[in-house]
Amino acid sequence: MTTFPIEQIRADFPILGEKIRNKPLVYLDNAASCQKPQAVIDSIVHTYSHEYANIHRGVHTLSVKATDKFEGAREKVRAFINAASTKEIIFVRGATEAINLVAQSYGKSKLKAGDEIVISAMEHHANIVPWQMLCQQIGTVLKVAPMNQKGELLFDEFEKLLNGNTKLVAITHMSNALGSINPVEKIIAVAHAKNIPVLLDGAQAIPHMAVDVQALDCDFYVFSGHKLYGPSGTGVLYGKQALLEAMPPYQGGGDMIRSVTFDKTDYAGLPQKFEAGTPAIAEIIGLGAAIDYVSVVGMDNIAAYEAELLAYATEQALQIKGLNIIGQAAEKGGILSFTLEHIHPHDIGTMLDSLGIAIRAGHHCAMPVMDFYGVPATARASFAMYNTRQEIDVLMQGIKSLIEVFG
């Protein structure tokens, strides 16, 4: 903690100097999207100012430069999550598109009516709806592993759901609504013992902890660039090469083909097979810059710093009478979801906004989680590496004041 370069990090994020309603911005909506360091902003400006053209097709200098940078970003992603090959890194628009890709390509080609897909009770809609769509299309069955009141997966119940019909486990690495971190190593071990592949939704986990897909041995890992301090419109699907090789394309178009006649198309190899059309070139190069940035800070340092922030915020929150923390898993990332007695989360959100504090109020795209706790919505403060104890003090003071005002 003492060595964490918080002042330097804050100085690298220009938006943190903004005033909101004449107050210094306290940005605590990081689980929705993170702010961008100057290095990422500069990267995008640099690409469009000096190195932009379409990739993969041009013989001209700019196209070659842009292609090198774009493929360089792929190598950065590979190294960041320790994939075995850049062929296993598919660029998509975000975690949502990555899951839809797996559902429609892997799911539709490998699963059949009666096969079961296991998810958990704490999933984001992005890891529910694509599977429901697949179930409607081909007759697969969605099974939901339950959690306890703390927001922890009931591992034994999860394990019981795995049977001869289970053909895929798709589960979140870290819950966006609760902060719970799932025991993904154990989940993968028991699933693999039954030859069931596992997809991890890493949208929340990726900015908060080091992820090594080979050590995890997960079959698919998905995340969004914008939650990793990178540009929006970028996302990554990691898949084991053998699985990706055997999957049909998700979308057809340019860039994903080897040859096309009106009779027949030969698809390109990995990763281009899954990258039809012009991607978000400058943004993905910017994602590479974001990965460079967090790598210098160090994912383990970020994890340790954020764990202290969460512990401090939790300790402060528990002292506020009438505040209920939603999600108190033993293993938890930097998310403080809460309700206040007799005060609706939307009122909390508007009131805190007037103090310059950005939190989220709503169902966090996890309506089944809200139903589980019997609340229409929660207020959620979510932390990033640039947040401070002082900001948490501002948040807590704001909460205490609004409780007084509501009386």
Place this chain on the structure above:
Amino acid sequence: MFEDLRDLYQEVIFDHNRNPRNFRVMENANRRVDGFNPLCGDKLTLFLKIDDHVISDASFQGSGCAISTASVSLMTEIVKGKTEAEADTLFKQFHEMTTGKTEDINLEAIGKLAVLAGVREYPARVKCATLAWHTLDAALKNQQEAVSTEE
């Protein structure tokens, strides 16, 4: 501390949020419509008793934020005793006031409801205030299906 919000959260709103008026199920209602804001989870059920084109009673149940609760509470007070046509006019005036297309709103005509004019400055909160009124509109038109702010 919340000086900037004084226009949005007036004391009348806190009062109606703490003690909502006409907060009850109406057994003999002849109109009953559910209203739902899927963005924030606000839910209400509006009950009306309409006799010979006059709203003889209005009540509601449900849960929501202070703005939506105060809005529906105030609405049930004000429409009681009004004709369907008068209530429809109020709906249109309220809609005009909260969505702020024009500056010259007749605040006198709209009476107590003027305390909700502040939502105009908070686009994210306008639907909190209008949910009740869209539900009323549906009830006046004798629609059965639930009202959503997102359709």
